[in-house]
Amino acid sequence: MSYGLAIKVEEGLIFAADSRTNAGLDEVSAARKVHVFERPGERCLYLIASGNLSLCQAVVQRLNAELTAKRPAKAPERSLLKAETLYAGAEIVGQILREVERGEAPALARHNVTFDVSFILGGQIKGERTRLFLIYPPGNFIEVADETPHVQIGERKYGKPILDALLTSRTPLSTAAKCALLSFDAALRSNVGVGMPIDLIAYPKDSLVAGTTRKIGADDPYFRTLRSRWGEALTRAFQDLPDPEWIVYRLKSKAR
Amino acid sequence: MSYGLAIKVEEGLIFAADSRTNAGLDEVSAARKVHVFERPGERCLYLIASGNLSLCQAVVQRLNAELTAKRPAKAPERSLLKAETLYAGAEIVGQILREVERGEAPALARHNVTFDVSFILGGQIKGERTRLFLIYPPGNFIEVADETPHVQIGERKYGKPILDALLTSRTPLSTAAKCALLSFDAALRSNVGVGMPIDLIAYPKDSLVAGTTRKIGADDPYFRTLRSRWGEALTRAFQDLPDPEWIVYRLKSKAR
Numbered sequence: 001m002s003y004g005l006a007i008k009v010e011e012g013l014i015f016a017a018d019s020r021t022n023a024g025l026d027e028v029s030a031a032r033k034v035h036v037f038e039r040p041g042e043r044c045l046y047l048i049a050s051g052n053l054s055l056c057q058a059v060v061q062r063l064n065a066e067l068t069a070k071r072p073a074k075a076p077e078r079s080l081l082k083a084e085t086l087y088a089g090a091e092i093v094g095q096i097l098r099e100v101e102r103g104e105a106p107a108l109a110r111h112n113v114t115f116d117v118s119f120i121l122g123g124q125i126k127g128e129r130t131r132l133f134l135i136y137p138p139g140n141f142i143e144v145a146d147e148t149p150h151v152q153i154g155e156r157k158y159g160k161p162i163l164d165a166l167l168t169s170r171t172p173l174s175t176a177a178k179c180a181l182l183s184f185d186a187a188l189r190s191n192v193g194v195g196m197p198i199d200l201i202a203y204p205k206d207s208l209v210a211g212t213t214r215k216i217g218a219d220d221p222y223f224r225t226l227r228s229r230w231g232e233a234l235t236r237a238f239q240d241l242p243d244p245e246w247i248v249y250r251l252k253s254k255a256r
Numbered sequence: 257m258s259y260g261l262a263i264k265v266e267e268g269l270i271f272a273a274d275s276r277t278n279a280g281l282d283e284v285s286a287a288r289k290v291h292v293f294e295r296p297g298e299r300c301l302y303l304i305a306s307g308n309l310s311l312c313q314a315v316v317q318r319l320n321a322e323l324t325a326k327r328p329a330k331a332p333e334r335s336l337l338k339a340e341t342l343y344a345g346a347e348i349v350g351q352i353l354r355e356v357e358r359g360e361a362p363a364l365a366r367h368n369v370t371f372d373v374s375f376i377l378g379g380q381i382k383g384e385r386t387r388l389f390l391i392y393p394p395g396n397f398i399e400v401a402d403e404t405p406h407v408q409i410g411e412r413k414y415g416k417p418i419l420d421a422l423l424t425s426r427t428p429l430s431t432a433a434k435c436a437l438l439s440f441d442a443a444l445r446s447n448v449g450v451g452m453p454i455d456l457i458a459y460p461k462d463s464l465v466a467g468t469t470r471k472i473g474a475d476d477p478y479f480r481t482l483r484s485r486w487g488e489a490l491t492r493a494f495q496d497l498p499d500p501e502w503i504v505y506r507l508k509s510k511a512r
Binding site: 011155157158159160161162164165166172173174175177178179181182186187189190191202204211212214222225226229230231233234235236237238240241242243244245246247248249 | 445
């Protein structure tokens with residue numbers, strides 16, 4: 001498993017993904033799960049993957065091949081660098097995911113491996129606002145509503161309460177990045193399937209070029225400070241809250 | 257879905273379960289998921305269920321029937337009020353779960369309903385320490401190790417980071433109850449499948465009688481104070497942490 005997250009706030013977008021990949025506990029390694037499709041000044045799209053790594057890579061490989069492929073004159077566009085809208089981009093990812101499924105799912109099924117792979121596609125194309133799409137294993141997809149400032153794939157439950165509690169669409173972009181890292185902190189602590197380093201991207205709205213990209217490992221000074229100070233603050237806040245007073249400690253059996 | 261939690265600290269045990277049950281979104285109601293098996297001064301066992309409510313109830317119904325059933329002279333004991341150890345109690349629950357599976361699973365399978373039900377059995381029998389067992393859908397089970405102060409069933413991921421961060425086996429019993437409620441707060445906020453009221457039980461070690469039981473609804477004054485003060489403290493702690501300084505905000509495309 002793995003964990004991927006995208007946040008949409010008024011100032012722009014945050015993308016984050018861990019790098020843990022494992023096929024059984026004896027084969028744990030790191031893989032890049034964030035991919036960028038950029039034409040500076042015109043578009044910047046990010047794709048995050050979660051699920052079976054071979055399927056993720058098969059989809060990304062085909063998406064990359066389409067960037068330079070020659071299409072027949074009237075064939076629909078399949079390059080994420082040429083899709084007219086982000087919606088059309090999500091359609092391309094969904095179609096290619098279905099092609100991969102047709103090729104791979106029967107062999108996987110023979111080995112009881114589920115066709116399990118999801119994507120978040122997001123970014124901005126000139127003339128459009130920033131947009132986020134969640135693409136499911138069957139290739140269908142939804143656009144993330146404006147009222148929902150975040151979308152997650154993979155091991156998403158551990159890091160969801162912190163996003164629900166702290167994030168709104170008016171959160172500044174760098175504060176949203178901080179919130180994303182705390183969400184990853186929760187997932188990292190509670191699930192061995194989520195591992196460092198974290199790839200984090202901050203895309204300021206209307207910049208239309210690849211935003212700040214940072215690979216955050218266990219030794220990243222900002223993340224280290226953030227984790228330890230957050231842990232201390234949680235413990236302090238917990239201690240400051242009153243314990244319930246209605247718990248009876250005396251041994252009733254003796255009191256009778 | 258639902259959420260059940262048991263905590264084992266040096267001072268005793270905490271059990272907690274929500275009351276949400278739903279068979280489709282149009283049939284949401286409340287059901288009691290905590291059951292006590294007590295012989296004051298000799299034993300006190302608690303059983304928490306999660307999963308398909310009809311299966312949970314079928315198991316509990318059979319367990320209750322066994323309390324008064326007459327066993328053939330040499331038949332193994334099947335009453336939770338007579339099992340010699342908590343391990344033997346977990347075996348009884350596992351066996352009865354398997355009987356229910358044999359009866360119910362074929363019909364459920366015809367309707368594509370998974371045989372999905374888990375239990376936590378815990379408490380204390382005179383002469384034994386406090387013990388917790390996690391019983392899986394196939395009826396197999398594990399004892400929770402002393403180093404692990406908590407065990408969860410159902411929608412457990414949302415509320416796990418808070419337990420991992422704040423709980424040790426030396427946490428006082430009433431503080432552990434507070435931690436349990438914050439774990440439920442996270443699950444309640446992030447998942448509609450978890451609903452109030454929460455049944456919370458605090459069993460002080462060696463008391464050997466049913467401990468403090470409290471049904472905590474949305475209007476419970478302690479829980480209301482806890483939730484609001486915890487939310488405020490999280491927000492304050494989050495604001496106090498520095499934002500990352502490495503995010504570039506300027507529009508690079510214009511700077512070129």
